Amino acid sequence: MASKPDKPGGDGAEGRLGLDAARLPWLADTLTRTLASQRSHALLVSGPSGVGQMAFALALAKSWLCETPLADRPQRLACGHCGSCHLVDERSHPDLRLIVPEALRGEVGLDADEPGEGDGEGKSKKAKPSQEIKVDQIRTAIGFSELTAGRASTKVMLLHPAEALNTISANALLKTLEEPPGALRFVLSTSSPQSLLPTIRSRCQAIVLPRPEAAPAIAWLAGQGVDRPEVLLAASGEQPLVALAMHQAGLDAAAWLALPERVAAGDVAAFGGWALPQLIETLQKLCHDRLLVSVGAAPRYFAGARLVPGDVARLTAWAADLRRQSRHADHPYNAGLALEALLAQARDMGAAPRSDAASARPLRAGGPIHSRP
Ligand SMILES: [Zn+2]
Structure with a gap:
């Protein structure tokens, strides 16, 4: 029987089901290797859009914030059952800031109706949700990073997808990315690392997700x-x-x-x-x-x-x-x-021979499907 998403939400390529990296077996090795070898406070996770880089980024954040002692987690993976892990799953951990374009809030499990952080500009409800990470979101998140930790000693900022940063918001992020206050960590996920500012890329340790084995x-x-x-x-x-x-x-x-x-x-x-x-x-x-x-x-x-x-x-x-x-x-x-x-x-462009195999019913494909040849 197919497992279902925990909650209704986006069903896009990075929908809630896909956000649990523990259920994406092709990411497991890279995840444990990254947790064992990370040397930077900022990681840039890149890979094709449909292999789960957001799931991977979230699994990193969850592992960093997990409250079960490391001695009981030989591979540093999140335990999945402590209070912190539950709060990450509920997207309500006080030390984790998920920074996504307004249009992706539902897809990553955030309340789609709430305005994004720092988005309180009295925008009309009818306005098309933004596809960009805006500078106000970055400024609010930096404010968050300067407060003392709410629960853990670590704070995490997760940006997805990093290519949604516009020039102004990317520049607003740079200084904090270079000199983070306290124990702040960053994880940026992207399917288009080459489109990021070189100054963003150079401040991050690159983690490249492999294409899954068949x-x-x-x-x-x-x-x-x-x-x-x-x-x-x-x-x-x-x-x-x-x-x-x-x-x-x-x-x-x-x-x-x-x-x-x-x-x-x-x-x-x-x-x-x-x-x-x-x-x-x-x-x-x-x-x-x-x-x-x-x-x-x-x-x-x-x-x-x-x-x-x-x-x-x-x-x-x-x-x-x-x-x-x-x-x-x-x-x-x-x-x-x-x-x-x-x-x-x-x-x-040239007809294929018509055969009876082509069925008469319409091809249904209403959901968001993103991949590039
Ligand atoms: Zn845990």
Whole structure:
């Protein structure tokens, strides 16, 4: 039976289920190695978005704050049952400050309705939640770091994702990152370390999360109730949390493998309800794989699907066009028209033979699915 999230919350790639690193077996070795070897008060955890870098960062914070004596925790891992561990799980530990963009509060288990720290600027409820970590959040967090410890001798600031720091907030963080007051520790998680200010990167010890091995990732997905997990794992680009999000959004292996033929058939109805960025990303994967099979290589995302080779020059031009469109996908002038235009273009890239395997029901995938080919 699949385990369920402890509380309802975001079901994105970093949803609550994925926030418990103890349940993500591919992170275990790196976690114990990091706890044994860390030498800096600031760690920068990086990896592909769907492998659980936020879960990893939170596991570090939980281990640092755990109140069970280290002698009873040979690998320094959080015990998982002391008062401190429970408070971290409840996101109410007084010595842990989670700094995330307003738009991600629900996804990381914070109350999505509360304004973020230092966000009390009388903003309208209707305003779109911010995707940035704002300077006020950093200033409030620094104020927190200068107070005496509430419970533990250590305080932790966790920033996720660090690339959401804008230039002003990153600069506001720098001095505290360099000379933290007392026993303040930082953990920054990111899927895009190269986009951070070099001065932020240079103040942190880098921890790079490996891409999971297939076998434990497949076993884990099977344990979450995912049927034919190897198909969705490949579809996600080997990012298990993304594969789980696809499953939770209602996209199963058969629907994924039927997708190339439905695109080729110009089956617009199959993509009703899809968000534009999600469609573009999926078409990018399809284009990528058709290019591979066109040069005689094995597909990466659609292994097992019927993929027809095409003209390499045309497919390359299509890939470039999809890349261009992906930059504007969040602000389409008309999402419905854009979706139809994209599918018409995809159909014109060369039809796959229609087979009975393509089912007639719509492909469901309503949830947030983030991965990049
Ligand atoms: Zn504990």
